[in-house]
Amino acid sequence: MWDLQKLTDRSSSSSLASWKRFSLAVLACTGTTLVATPLLAYLDLANIVMLFLLTVLLIAVSLGLAPALLSAFLSVGLFDFFFVPPRFSFEVHDGQYLVTFTVMLAVAIITGQLTAGLRRHADESDTEALRSRALYEMARDLSGALMVEQVAEITRKFLRSVLNADATILLPDSTGALHPCSGQDAARLQIEPRFAIIAFERGTSIDCVQLANSGYAALYLPLKAPMRVRGVIAVAPMDGQTDFLLSQRERLETMASLAAIAVERLHYIDVAQRTQVQVVSERLRSSILSAVSHDLRTPLTALVGLADSLTVSKPPLGAVAQETAAAIRDQSERLAGLVGNLLDMARLHAGEVTLQKEWQPIEEVIGSSIKLLGRGLVEHPVKVALAKDLPLVEFDAVLVERVFCNLLENAAKYSPPGSGIEIDAHVKGDTLEVAVSDSGPGFGPGKSPALFEMFVRGEAESATPGVGLGLAICSAIIEAHGGSIAAANRLQGGACVSFTLPLGDPPIIEEEILHPDGERQP
Amino acid sequence: MNERVGDHSPVVIVVEDEKLIRRFVRTSLEEEGCRVVEAGTLAQGLLESGNQKPDLVVLDLGLPDGNGIDFIRDLRAWSDVPILVLSARSHEKDKIQALDVGADDYLTKPFGVGELRARARALLRRQSRGGEGATPIVEFGDVQVDLSRRVVTRNGEALHLTPIEYRLLCALLANTGKVMTQRHLLRDVWGPSSVESNHYLRVYVGHLRQKLEDDPTQPKYLLTETGVGYRFQP
Numbered sequence: 001m002w003d004l005q006k007l008t009d010r011s012s013s014s015s016l017a018s019w020k021r022f023s024l025a026v027l028a029c030t031g032t033t034l035v036a037t038p039l040l041a042y043l044d045l046a047n048i049v050m051l052f053l054l055t056v057l058l059i060a061v062s063l064g065l066a067p068a069l070l071s072a073f074l075s076v077g078l079f080d081f082f083f084v085p086p087r088f089s090f091e092v093h094d095g096q097y098l099v100t101f102t103v104m105l106a107v108a109i110i111t112g113q114l115t116a117g118l119r120r121h122a123d124e125s126d127t128e129a130l131r132s133r134a135l136y137e138m139a140r141d142l143s144g145a146l147m148v149e150q151v152a153e154i155t156r157k158f159l160r161s162v163l164n165a166d167a168t169i170l171l172p173d174s175t176g177a178l179h180p181c182s183g184q185d186a187a188r189l190q191i192e193p194r195f196a197i198i199a200f201e202r203g204t205s206i207d208c209v210q211l212a213n214s215g216y217a218a219l220y221l222p223l224k225a226p227m228r229v230r231g232v233i234a235v236a237p238m239d240g241q242t243d244f245l246l247s248q249r250e251r252l253e254t255m256a257s258l259a260a261i262a263v264e265r266l267h268y269i270d271v272a273q274r275t276q277v278q279v280v281s282e283r284l285r286s287s288i289l290s291a292v293s294h295d296l297r298t299p300l301t302a303l304v305g306l307a308d309s310l311t312v313s314k315p316p317l318g319a320v321a322q323e324t325a326a327a328i329r330d331q332s333e334r335l336a337g338l339v340g341n342l343l344d345m346a347r348l349h350a351g352e353v354t355l356q357k358e359w360q361p362i363e364e365v366i367g368s369s370i371k372l373l374g375r376g377l378v379e380h381p382v383k384v385a386l387a388k389d390l391p392l393v394e395f396d397a398v399l400v401e402r403v404f405c406n407l408l409e410n411a412a413k414y415s416p417p418g419s420g421i422e423i424d425a426h427v428k429g430d431t432l433e434v435a436v437s438d439s440g441p442g443f444g445p446g447k448s449p450a451l452f453e454m455f456v457r458g459e460a461e462s463a464t465p466g467v468g469l470g471l472a473i474c475s476a477i478i479e480a481h482g483g484s485i486a487a488a489n490r491l492q493g494g495a496c497v498s499f500t501l502p503l504g505d506p507p508i509i510e511e512e513i514l515h516p517d518g519e520r521q522p
Numbered sequence: 523m524n525e526r527v528g529d530h531s532p533v534v535i536v537v538e539d540e541k542l543i544r545r546f547v548r549t550s551l552e553e554e555g556c557r558v559v560e561a562g563t564l565a566q567g568l569l570e571s572g573n574q575k576p577d578l579v580v581l582d583l584g585l586p587d588g589n590g591i592d593f594i595r596d597l598r599a600w601s602d603v604p605i606l607v608l609s610a611r612s613h614e615k616d617k618i619q620a621l622d623v624g625a626d627d628y629l630t631k632p633f634g635v636g637e638l639r640a641r642a643r644a645l646l647r648r649q650s651r652g653g654e655g656a657t658p659i660v661e662f663g664d665v666q667v668d669l670s671r672r673v674v675t676r677n678g679e680a681l682h683l684t685p686i687e688y689r690l691l692c693a694l695l696a697n698t699g700k701v702m703t704q705r706h707l708l709r710d711v712w713g714p715s716s717v718e719s720n721h722y723l724r725v726y727v728g729h730l731r732q733k734l735e736d737d738p739t740q741p742k743y744l745l746t747e748t749g750v751g752y753r754f755q756p
């Protein structure tokens with residue numbers, strides 16, 4: 001994918017073939033000697049020196065500093081031995097040649113160093129260019145990544161080929177604990193979790209050179225994205241040499257932020273998709289529920305209304321027909337109540353219900369539910385005993401009204417006609433405790449917790465109608481409010497269902513400012 | 523069937539898509555002495571409202587051919603005929619919205635004939651009373667309110683109400699039988715900047731009940747329409 005093989009070749013070429021380069025330098029010097037020997041008859045010694053200098057220069061340019069130095073010394077030796085009289089000896093008679101040797105050596109060394117330096121720079125900038133290109137290509141590949149695993153793989157490949165390092169991307173789960181991104185064979189690289197956590201939480205990179213040799217990741221870079229830190233990338237040099245890695249810190253950080261942006265982009269794609277799925281399924285659920293509830297309620301409304309209009313029709317029906325009409329009306333009203341309970345339960349279970357919580361006195365819903373039940377309570381006088389100065393409580397009035405209606409209905413259903421029902425409310429700890437009790441036979445023994453499950457009734461086969469949804473709905477509603485509900489028998493006889501609502505911090509009601517000379521008071 | 527001969531019998535338009543519901547609504551309103559015009563769709567309902575100049579409109583909010591709220595808005599643009607809304611329980615938002623755009627009262631399905639007739643009667647009475655001979659004295663239970671003198675008495679004894687309590691009582695009395703949404707009452711009594719302070723309203727209604735009702739926990743006159751608002755029922 002990347003043209004990095006070349007890069008590796010180039011950097012190894014200068015070290016791998018060093019013996020070759022030295023032999024080449026020796027060969028070149030020998031060659032120069034061989035060429036110069038026949039020319040000695042025609043050329044001045046000064047020009048022969050030039051030939052040697054040229055050779056040294058060429059070696060410096062093509063083979064680097066060390067061979068150039070070797071060839072400089074070699075050239076001086078060869079020149080002295082083969083050309084300076086007395087020839088074929090290292091003796092020098094003319095002191096001037098010492099100057100020639102020195103200059104020759106100096107020129108060789110200086111040019112060698114200069115050209116070698118130039119060459120190194122050229123090599124380095126080539127490498128830099130290749131690395132930058134690799135970084136650019138990584139960015140391009142990351143922008144096409146569709147999964148976090150791909151991001152991890154692309155990042156690792158980059159590090160391995162460009163910086164000769166191994167890496168693992170660590171991503172936080174929902175609890176904030178970091179885990180290696182799955183799908184990579186990352187087990188090889190040991191992670192020091194504390195460093196990873198620090199890098200993740202502080203957003204700064206951590207390095208620990210000592211760890212590098214023991215197979216642990218030595219560098220922990222936070223994946224800093226525009227919104228927040230998305231994870232940590234742990235990097236370890238493949239050869240245990242951290243110096244090179246540390247010198248590339250800037251590049252590593254660039255790479256980390258590229259990876260971070262890719263991870264963040266994927267995160268938001270994920271969020272968007274999930275939201276869409278959720279919206280679609282919620283819409284479906286709520287449209288099914290409202291269609292069902294409309295389709296069930298419409299015929300029930302007609303049934304209740306038509307039967308009721310028969311009971312009051314003029315001229316009046318005969319006594320038997322009248323009684324029948326009233327019975328049809330009552331039964332369809334009850335059916336409507338049951339359907340209402342079923343739909344409530346479905347809605348509560350589907351999570352369709354969002355609580356419309358408001359601060360309010362509990363007595364208000366007690367009053368409205370007693371009023372709502374109306375005819376159902378004529379045989380059961382309700383006694384409401386509220387503690388003085390009850391605080392406001394935050395709850396959904398419509399739902400808590402359902403709770404009271406269901407409890408009162410149960411109490412009326414299971415206690416003999418004429419017996420009273422008591423509602424009692426008081427503060428208990430940091431909750432408001434409300435109890436609805438009757439004077440009926442009470443609950444059967446050992447049934448309490450099961451009563452709040454769906455379709456469970458106090459008596460298995462009783463003549464009293466009902467499907468056992470009422471208490472289950474009460475329990476669902478109270479739990480949604482963060483309260484609890486319990487059933488018990490009273491000592492003096494009768495069933496008692498009590499529930500709690502958390503008190504919280506009610507808003508302050510400012511007292512009215514009354515001007516003594518203000519409005520005329522009624 | 524029209525018992526109020528001579529006097530023109532009130533015209534009621536029933537906008538409801540279910541034929542059987544229309545049928546019993548029709549018979550029970552006819553027994554109240556009304557002339558009933560049926561409409562199966564909102565479009566037809568709007569048309570009939572223009573033609574018949576009704577004294578009352580009974581409107582089902584869940585009609586298939588459109589939004590009942592828009593119907594109320596359209597109708598309110600040119601008419602202040604009382605509107606009685608029919609709606610299912612657990613649709614409190616719809617009810618509040620309907621009341622806020624101009625509906626006068628609602629009935630929760632399923633409902634009995636007696637309830638329907640009582641609501642219709644109350645709305646028709648309010649409509650016919652208009653400005654004529656409105657008395658400044660309102661009586662309910664053992665309470666007497668003299669609106670002209672701003673005096674409230676119970677069993678002949680003067681009651682002390684704070685200014686806010688009195689304003690709240692007046693707002694409820696001025697709309698006898700009509701459901702007042704919480705938002706509406708807050709705006710009337712506390713001003714437009716207080717429409718979010720529902721708890722104030724609840725606390726002050728509680729104060730009024732303490733002073734005016736026999737049993738404040740089971741009020742007879744100052745009634746709660748849970749999740750919607752309050753209603754004064756003499």
